[in-house]
Amino acid sequence: MITLYTKYGCPQCDMTKRVLDGEGIEYTSINVEDDAEALDYVKNNLGFSSMPVVVKDGEEPFSGFRPDMLLNFS
Secondary structure (H helix, E strand, O other): OEEEEEOOOOHHHHHHHHHHHHOOOOOEEEEOOOOHHHHHHHHHHHOOOOOOEEEEOOOOOEEOOOHHHHHOOO
């Protein structure tokens, strides 16, 4: 299971979604501007302050547009 934390107007978020969609990788997208609990989780539990943040079960979470990491999920 992949969870993608995003925000509005984020080009890196959009590019990350494009790569995941293009590879047929299923994910859940959560916009932290619409979900205060998700924002709190990303900041305080994961330690990230910029989006996107990609979380995959059993993998180290990462932030930013990382196609090299995303392609490892396919």
